[in-house]
Amino acid sequence: MANILSFFVWILILKTCYSLWFPEENGIVINNSSCSLSAVPKYLPSHTQILDLSQNNITEIHIQDFASLHWLKSLNLSSNKISNLSSDFFRSNQELECLDLSKNELSSIECHFLHNVTSLKYLDISYNNFLSLTLGKAFSFLKDLEYLGLGSRKAIKLQKNDLKEISGKQLQEISIGLKTLSEYDPGSLQVLRTTKLHIVLPSTNKADLLERVMDDAFNTSDTLKLSNIECYQECSHYINSFKILGKFSRVSKLLLQNLALDWKDLISISKPIWTSTVKSLSFFNVTLYKMINSPFQCSETTLKALTIRQLKITLFYFSSTIIYNFFATLMIENLTISNSELLFMTCPIKGNNYKFMDFSDNSLSSDFLFQDCQSLNLLETLILQQNKLDRLFKVSTMTRSMKSLKNLDVSQNQLTLDENRDCLWTNSLIKLNLSSNRLTDLVFTCLPSSLAILDLQKNDIYSVPKELNNLDMLKELYLGANKLVNLPDCSNFRNLQILFVEANSFHEPSSSFLQSCQRLTVLNAASNPFICTCHLRDFSRMKENSHIEMIGWPESYQCAYPDNLKGTLLKHFHLSEVTCSTTLILVIVLGNMIVLIIVIGLMCHFLDLPWYLRMTWQWAQMKRRAMKTDSHQVAEKLVYHAFVSYSQHDSCWVKEQLLPNLEERGSPLRICLHERHFIPGKGIIENIINCIEKSYKSIFVLSPNFIQSDWCHYELYFAQHQVLSDRSDNLMLIVLESIPQYLIPSKYYKLKSLMAKKTYIEWPKDKNKQRLFWANLQAAIGIKLTAPTEETFV
Ligand SMILES: *[C@@H]1O[C@H](CO)[C@@H](O)[C@H](O)[C@H]1NC(C)=O
Ligand SMILES: *[C@@H]1O[C@H](CO)[C@@H](O)[C@H](O)[C@H]1NC(C)=O
Numbered sequence: 001m002a003n004i005l006s007f008f009v010w011i012l013i014l015k016t017c018y019s020l021w022f023p024e025e026n027g028i029v030i031n032n033s034s035c036s037l038s039a040v041p042k043y044l045p046s047h048t049q050i051l052d053l054s055q056n057n058i059t060e061i062h063i064q065d066f067a068s069l070h071w072l073k074s075l076n077l078s079s080n081k082i083s084n085l086s087s088d089f090f091r092s093n094q095e096l097e098c099l100d101l102s103k104n105e106l107s108s109i110e111c112h113f114l115h116n117v118t119s120l121k122y123l124d125i126s127y128n129n130f131l132s133l134t135l136g137k138a139f140s141f142l143k144d145l146e147y148l149g150l151g152s153r154k155a156i157k158l159q160k161n162d163l164k165e166i167s168g169k170q171l172q173e174i175s176i177g178l179k180t181l182s183e184y185d186p187g188s189l190q191v192l193r194t195t196k197l198h199i200v201l202p203s204t205n206k207a208d209l210l211e212r213v214m215d216d217a218f219n220t221s222d223t224l225k226l227s228n229i230e231c232y233q234e235c236s237h238y239i240n241s242f243k244i245l246g247k248f249s250r251v252s253k254l255l256l257q258n259l260a261l262d263w264k265d266l267i268s269i270s271k272p273i274w275t276s277t278v279k280s281l282s283f284f285n286v287t288l289y290k291m292i293n294s295p296f297q298c299s300e301t302t303l304k305a306l307t308i309r310q311l312k313i314t315l316f317y318f319s320s321t322i323i324y325n326f327f328a329t330l331m332i333e334n335l336t337i338s339n340s341e342l343l344f345m346t347c348p349i350k351g352n353n354y355k356f357m358d359f360s361d362n363s364l365s366s367d368f369l370f371q372d373c374q375s376l377n378l379l380e381t382l383i384l385q386q387n388k389l390d391r392l393f394k395v396s397t398m399t400r401s402m403k404s405l406k407n408l409d410v411s412q413n414q415l416t417l418d419e420n421r422d423c424l425w426t427n428s429l430i431k432l433n434l435s436s437n438r439l440t441d442l443v444f445t446c447l448p449s450s451l452a453i454l455d456l457q458k459n460d461i462y463s464v465p466k467e468l469n470n471l472d473m474l475k476e477l478y479l480g481a482n483k484l485v486n487l488p489d490c491s492n493f494r495n496l497q498i499l500f501v502e503a504n505s506f507h508e509p510s511s512s513f514l515q516s517c518q519r520l521t522v523l524n525a526a527s528n529p530f531i532c533t534c535h536l537r538d539f540s541r542m543k544e545n546s547h548i549e550m551i552g553w554p555e556s557y558q559c560a561y562p563d564n565l566k567g568t569l570l571k572h573f574h575l576s577e578v579t580c581s582t583t584l585i586l587v588i589v590l591g592n593m594i595v596l597i598i599v600i601g602l603m604c605h606f607l608d609l610p611w612y613l614r615m616t617w618q619w620a621q622m623k624r625r626a627m628k629t630d631s632h633q634v635a636e637k638l639v640y641h642a643f644v645s646y647s648q649h650d651s652c653w654v655k656e657q658l659l660p661n662l663e664e665r666g667s668p669l670r671i672c673l674h675e676r677h678f679i680p681g682k683g684i685i686e687n688i689i690n691c692i693e694k695s696y697k698s699i700f701v702l703s704p705n706f707i708q709s710d711w712c713h714y715e716l717y718f719a720q721h722q723v724l725s726d727r728s729d730n731l732m733l734i735v736l737e738s739i740p741q742y743l744i745p746s747k748y749y750k751l752k753s754l755m756a757k758k759t760y761i762e763w764p765k766d767k768n769k770q771r772l773f774w775a776n777l778q779a780a781i782g783i784k785l786t787a788p789t790e791e792t793f794v
């Protein structure tokens with residue numbers, strides 16, 4: 001046992017150490033970028049996998065610098081001053097997949113060291129001091145290569161066989177910096193096989209050089225990116241070279257990046273593209289420094305999509321209508337203009353083909369955009385993310401005539417809805433993204449009933465109102481990062497399947513939730529301040545008791561209160577059924593009490609329990625007294641166990657019940673009766689006193705008859721007197737028939753007080769009880785008598 005335990009302890013220790021040595025699952029990442037290093041740091045952890053030494057002043061590296069890093073996967077040496085890498089480098093770095101040597105001072109592009117790292121997927125050697133781009137034999141061994149970056153800062157020529165070594169390889173992307181190109185042999189680029197080709201165009205005004213490069217570029221890959229089109233003075237060489245782009249090129253996606261030109265040149269450059277093989281045209285980072293209007297007709301175009309990102313206009317005054325009218329007349333399907341400070345957009349001409357429009361990250365406002373625009377009836381997707389839209393009502397009226405609009409994204413604006421109003425949405429809308437706005441609970445009064453997906457994250461919603469428009473089509477509802485205090489009720493969206501309510505403010509989500517959300521399959525309620533009390537039990541068990549997938553469970557569901565449970569996972573929070581159900585406690589307690597009461601009641605009713613209890617108590621008392629009396633040796637002059645006083649009317653009972661039971665059963669007792677034992681010649685009173693004195697107890701048989709009899713009263717008086725003078729407790733009252741208090745004359749006050757103290761035993765009419773009665777009586781008077789009997793008197 002101890003061995004097994006210590007074994008586990010060892011494993012635990014080993015595991016802990018291991019995780020200290022290797023803190024990240026993906027290995028150690030060391031970022032020494034921009035640290036002004038002049039050499040590779042010594043003693044790098046041998047398990048380093050990702051090492052960034054870019055943007056330093058490293059001039060020389062040594063073979064032993066990376067010799068111990070057998071697990072190195074990625075090495076970035078970009079922007080240093082390395083001028084030489086011998087063929088022995090990276091011998092121990094067989095795992096290397098990514099190597100960035102761009103922007104250094106390497107002069108030989110032979111790169112013999114590549115023999116050692118044939119698993120490279122990513123290699124960038126652009127912007128070095130190569131004098132030619134004739135790739136060495138080593139490149140042909142890079143069997144897994146996906147990306148290659150080439151180029152030089154020095155004036156270079158690109159010759160026919162320069163790229164021969166990689167000509168057989170299908171790559172994903174090749175980027176070639178030809179800014180300093182001075183000569184180009186036609187066909188040099190066409191040997192490449194790559195999905196994406198990026199060419200940084202020569203900064204030259206030699207039109208023929210540019211044309212030769214572009215001609216090849218257009219026929220090499222499907223996706224072509226061309227950077228560096230700057231024409232501050234003259235642009236005709238670019239305009240002419242684009243004219244080559246005909247109907248037979250290979251390019252279907254064309255990206256133009258880093259342009260600086262005027263509007264007229266931009267239109268001229270793009271004109272041939274409009275009727276080429278290009279389906280998708282994108283402009284990234286365009287600086288317009290002049291706005292000269294240029295008439296543009298493009299009724300026939302093969303282009304489907306136009307994207308413009310980062311359009312800057314450096315003019316103070318410019319006629320923006322030129323730009324707006326241009327887009328309004330385009331016959332394309334997709335238009336994206338983002339991050340371009342767009343203030344407005346005109347309604348496109350009738351018969352346009354727009355299906356998709358993305359104007360994210362601009363300065364559009366809701367009051368003017370596409371209000372009363374009747375021509376966007378093919379539009380399916382409109383993205384207005386991150387603009388200056390502020391009135392939701394206006395957004396709804398904008399969509400009214402967009403008969404095909406399915407998807408509207410107006411997230412990250414400043415939308416509000418200041419009153420309860422019926423908004424005028426198009427009834428085709430399926431997905432609406434209203435996240436990151438300033439909407440309150442009122443938003444639910446302004447939603448189209450056709451919605452299937454609604455995103456209301458990051459707003460100011462406190463609750464989902466119960467009475468709201470019918471949203472029966474809704475399948476996905478995102479309400480994360482609001483101020484909800486409870487889970488919404490699904491009665492208004494009965495088909496809801498996905499609900500996100502993470503990072504809200506609810507403490508004790510109501511348990512009725514699940515009943516109303518029958519179709520739910522995914523729930524994210526993570527990161528709420530849960531109060532772990534009985535109310536939360538149903539919720540904390542939801543994961544076990546339903547088939548709902550809970551996002552973030554269990555780690556993001558924690559108790560926030562009470563303090564002793566803070567941080568406890570809901571998964572580990574358990575309270576028993578009994579602790580939590582007040583009704584259950586009440587039922588148990590009340591149930592037990594009712595059963596007890598019923599049992600007692602039944603016993604009282606059928607068995608006369610109180611009577612038995614009282615009799616048993618008296619019997620016990622009498623036994624105790626009798627024993628005490630025994631031990632004290634009762635006076636020897638006693639002849640009888642008891643003297644019985646009764647009314648003549650009760651003599652039947654005395655003779656038929658009392659005498660047989662006391663004198664004949666068990667140990668026979670001696671009973672003195674005045675009619676049996678009266679000594680003739682003596683007065684009645686003398687006889688009574690004699691009898692009382694010689695008896696251990698005086699038994700009075702009480703009944704209404706007894707009260708009537710004066711003799712009996714005398715007898716009682718004497719017996720009582722005896723109580724006072726001699727023994728303390730020789731008086732016994734048997735109530736044969738109950739005597740109402742008012743029947744007892746006031747002169748019998750002694751009797752009254754005795755009766756009031758209830759120091760009597762009742763004669764039970766029930767036969768079963770009579771045996772206990774006799775046993776009781778026998779116990780009370782059954783002592784041992786030593787004196788002889790006075791039978792002689794009879
Ligand atoms: C290398 O570092 C430079 C500068 O920090 C960065 O621009 C480049 O993307 C990095 N290369 C890779 C392959 O991550
Ligand atoms: C136009 O946009 C839609 C929706 O984003 C997209 O699926 C389609 O591929 C785009 N078309 C082109 C030619 O880029």
Ligand SMILES: *[C@@H]1O[C@H](CO)[C@@H](O)[C@H](O)[C@H]1NC(C)=O
Pocket residue numbers: 385409411412433434435436453454455478
């Ligand atoms: C809504 O837009 C935000 C960005 O603003 C995005 O993160 C979120 O995924 C979008 N919601 C849906 C449901 O697509």
